[in-house]
Amino acid sequence: MSVILSILIQLCMYSILALGLNMLVGYSGLVSSATAALFGIGGYLTALFALHYKLDFFVILIAGGVFAAVLGVLVSLPALRLKGDYFFITTMGFTWIITNIMTNWMQVTRGPNGLTGIPSPLVFGQVLNSRFLFFILILIITALCIFVANRVCTSPFGRALKGMREDDIALEALGKNITAFRVKTFVFYAIYCGMAGTIYAYNMRFVDPTAFTSDESIFVLSMVVLGGVGSIKGTLVGVLVLGIISEGVRYVGLPASIAFQARQIIYGLILVLFMIFRPQGLLGQYKIT
Amino acid sequence: MKILEVKDISKNFGGVRALSNLSFSLEEGQITGLIGSNGAGKTTIFNVITGFLKSDSGQIIYKGEDITGLAPIKIVKKGICRTFQELRLFGKLSVFENICLGIPDQSEEKFMTALIKPPKVRKERAAVKEKVEGIIDYVGLTPYTNYLAESLAYGEQKLLSLGRFLATGADTLLLDEPTSGLDGRHIDNILEVVRKLTTSGKTICLIEHNMEVVSAVSSYIYVLDQGTKLAEGFSKDVMNDPQVLSIYLGGE
Ligand SMILES: Nc1ncnc2c1ncn2[C@@H]1O[C@H](COP(=O)(O)OP(=O)(O)OP(=O)(O)O)[C@@H](O)[C@H]1O
C-alpha cells in the first residue's frame, strides 16, 4: 500500500514538473535543461526548512516555488531575450552550478550524503503522519496546478503564447511584448518545478544530488514530448505512460543495477521512436523545433 | 503634411549595401507607393522603420519625433504597423484568433488577470469579439471566421494578414507586397480594402512589384534601385519616366 501511494505521489509530482515544462517548451518554444536544477532547489529548500524550522507545509511549498523562480530568472533573464541555443546553454550552466552547490557545500547540503530525516509535513499546525492523507493533499495540489495551467492556457494570455509559439516575430510586429511573455512562462515553469521539489522531499524524506541530475530533466522532457508539446491533456498522458513504465520497471524485480539502465533504455527508445514517427506526440499538434 | 520621414538611411549587410542614403516621406492620409526590382531594399527599409533592423546611419522621424532605433513594440505603440511579404500568419490559430492577437492592451493577456478573471473582463472580451468580427467583415473573411489560417487559400491569407494588422489600430500602415502572387480578382479585393483604409484617414505605404497596381492606387511613388532613390513623383509622371521604365522592364 505504501509503495502504491508513493508511486501515485511521484506521478502527481511528475505531472506538475511536466505541466511546468510544457508551458515553456510548448508555448514559449524554449527548450530548458534546468528542470532538475529548479526541482532540486525546491527539494533542498524544503529539506532545510523542514529540518531547521517548524514551518507549515504550504509556506514551504510556496517558498520552494518562489525561490526556484527567483534564482531561475536571475540566471536566465539575459538569455530569455535571445532564443534557442543560448537559452538552452544558459540553463545547462545553471544546472551545473546548482549540482555543484548540492554536491560541494558540505555545511549546508551535506554534499553527496544528502539531507536525511525530513519530518512529516506540518499542515495548518497539525503533523500529517498518514501517508494516505498526504497523498490526498498532493492530489489536491496537483489538481489545482492542472486547473491553473488549463485556465491560463485557454485564456487570451494562452492565445498570445500560442501566437508566440507559431511566430514570435509576427507577434512582436503586432505590438506584443514577447520578452515579457517568455519571462512569465519561465517563472511559471520554475514555480511548478520548485513546488514539485517540495513534494519530492516530503515524499522521500531525504534529498541528495543524485535525485536532481540532467537525467531527470530529460525524463520530464520525454513525458512532454511523448504526450504532445503544447497540450495539457497530452502532457498528463505522457506522465502516466512514462511514469508507469519507469516505476513498473523499478518494481518488477530486476536487480537494481539493471533496473536503472532498463528504465533509461526504455524511455530513450520511446523518445527516439516518437521523434521519428510522431514528432507531435500522442495528443499534440506541434512538433518540437 | 509629412507624417513619416526617412532621412539618409544606410544599411549594410556584410558587403551588401542594401540601403544607401535613402530619403523619402509619407503624406498623411495618402497612399504612397514604393517600387523597385528584386533586392532594391524595399523590405529592408520597412525593417528599419519598424525597428526590426538597426540602420547604420540616418534617422526616422514620425509625427515630428525621432523614432530611430526604437524597439518594434514601441514603434507599434507610436502607431506604425507593418505586414510581412511572407505573411507570417499564426497558421495553427483560427482567423478569429489571428485577428484577436492584433488588438492592443487586452487585460486578459496578462497572466494574473487571465488567472483571476475578474468580472470586468467579460465586458472587455465581448468588446474585443465585436471589434474582431467587425474587422473580419471589413476584409471580407466572415465565412472563414473559425478556419485555421493555414487552411485558407493564399488570397484569403493575404486578406487575413491585412486584417490582423488593422486590428492594431495603427494609423500608419506599411504593406509589403500585399498583392504579389494573386490573380486579378484577389488583387481587386485587396485594393478595395486598401482604398477603403485611406478614406478612414490611414496613411499607407505600399510596396509593389506590379506597376499597374501601384499606379492605380498610389498618389505619389518612389522608385528604389540598389538601395537608393532612382526617381519620385506623381503616379503618372513616374510611370512614363524613361529611366524608370528601362530599369524596371530590364529588371523584370
Ligand atoms: N538579413 C539580411 N542579411 C543579409 N542580407 C540581406 C538581409 N536582408 C536583406 N538583405 C539583402 O539586402 C538587399 C535588399 O533586400 P530587400 O529584401 O530589402 O529587397 P526587396 O526590395 O524587398 O526585394 P524583393 O522585391 O525581392 O522583396 C538584397 O540584396 C538582400 O539580399
Ligand SMILES: [Mg+2]
Ligand atoms: Mg521585399
